[in-house]
Amino acid sequence: MRHTPVLLNEVIENLNLKKGAKVIDCTLGDGGHSEAILEHIGLRGKLLGLDADPESILRAKRFLYRFEDQIVFARENFSNLENIAKENDFVSVDAILFDLGWSSPQFAERSRGFSFDKDEPLNMRYDNRCQVFGSENCVDASLIINEYSLEDLIWIFKNYGEEELSREIAEEILSERKIKRIATSRELTEVILKVYRKKLRTDKEIPWIGGIHPATKVFQALRIAVNNELEILKNTLPLAFELLNKGGRLAVISFHSLEDRIVKQFFQSLPYAKSKIITKKPISASEEEIKINPRARSAKLRVIEKI
Numbered sequence: 001m002r003h004t005p006v007l008l009n010e011v012i013e014n015l016n017l018k019k020g021a022k023v024i025d026c027t028l029g030d031g032g033h034s035e036a037i038l039e040h041i042g043l044r045g046k047l048l049g050l051d052a053d054p055e056s057i058l059r060a061k062r063f064l065y066r067f068e069d070q071i072v073f074a075r076e077n078f079s080n081l082e083n084i085a086k087e088n089d090f091v092s093v094d095a096i097l098f099d100l101g102w103s104s105p106q107f108a109e110r111s112r113g114f115s116f117d118k119d120e121p122l123n124m125r126y127d128n129r130c131q132v133f134g135s136e137n138c139v140d141a142s143l144i145i146n147e148y149s150l151e152d153l154i155w156i157f158k159n160y161g162e163e164e165l166s167r168e169i170a171e172e173i174l175s176e177r178k179i180k181r182i183a184t185s186r187e188l189t190e191v192i193l194k195v196y197r198k199k200l201r202t203d204k205e206i207p208w209i210g211g212i213h214p215a216t217k218v219f220q221a222l223r224i225a226v227n228n229e230l231e232i233l234k235n236t237l238p239l240a241f242e243l244l245n246k247g248g249r250l251a252v253i254s255f256h257s258l259e260d261r262i263v264k265q266f267f268q269s270l271p272y273a274k275s276k277i278i279t280k281k282p283i284s285a286s287e288e289e290i291k292i293n294p295r296a297r298s299a300k301l302r303v304i305e306k307i
């Protein structure tokens with residue numbers, strides 16, 4: 001299954017792409033956005049595609065093979081954007097895209113514990129750092145859940161997940177892990193469900209809250225903490241803006257309010273004389289797109305131009 005790119009037409013329209021443009025896709029994934037970008041920039045156009053996940057790079061190479069002479073693939077975290085752009089002569093570009101988060105195949109097929117529906121080891125890293133460096137040098141979701149202090153767990157669930165039962169869930173994790181390590185996504189989900197069942201005084205197997213699974217926020221918080229997502233985004237957006245030519249555009253698709261807030265605040269922090277916000281309000285997916293691709297429901301696209 002190939003990942004379905006969200007807000008594809010909206011991204012293409014708002015990037016204002018010209019033939020021969022130079023573009024950076026910071027989150028290549030399965031290359032859906034890159035493919036459409038390459039179609040728009042023609043044979044003289046060039047694209048630098050980054051992804052921290054080695055499997056995403058391999059997949060994108062297959063999906064984009066017909067453009068291979070125009071693409072530079074980089075298996076890199078976008079926190080290294082400045083260096084990668086310099087090394088590959090992408091220091092003045094016409095468009096940059098961030099489509100944040102994970103791709104559907106990463107979620108469904110890679111056994112990294114991203115999903116509370118599955119019984120997989122608690123990893124949640126986008127890259128394969130743990131395989132490469134060994135587990136002592138690697139922060140993964142299992143290390144956070146099994147080793148971090150009560151206060152640190154509460155902080156992560158509250159700040160990265162906006163989870164209302166942060167303290168109760170953290171306390172339950174500490175009491176479970178005295179008995180045995182919480183090793184899989186299913187075991188962690190069970191701990192969270194136990195807390196929610198107690199709080200809501202129900203014996204329902206899954207006490208859904210307004211259509212949302214009770215484990216959603218803790219899983220989001222862990223993924224953000226493991227990959228240091230918010231800090232990296234905050235630090236990389238200014239570097240990306242610097243790389244744009246005058247008239248160049250930066251587009252960011254985010255999937256939750258914490259990311260969107262960072263993008264919005266960064267755009268607003270830029271001086272009027274240097275930038276023009278193209279999306280006064282973030283662009284959301286149409287009902288038709290959401291019907292075909294439910295993941296698009298929470299997507300928000302913001303675009304800014306360097307002037």
Ligand SMILES: C[S@@+](CC[C@H](N)C(=O)[O-])C[C@H]1O[C@@H](n2cnc3c(N)ncnc32)[C@H](O)[C@@H]1O
Pocket residue numbers: 003004005006026027028029030031032033034050051052053056076077078079099100101102103106126232
């Ligand atoms: C939503 S997917 C992108 C999908 C892509 N636009 C497409 O059309 O197929 C996000 C991708 O960004 C990658 N990613 C997330 N954070 C990253 C980071 N800090 N640096 C590099 N890649 C990252 C993930 O591994 C994933 O492949």
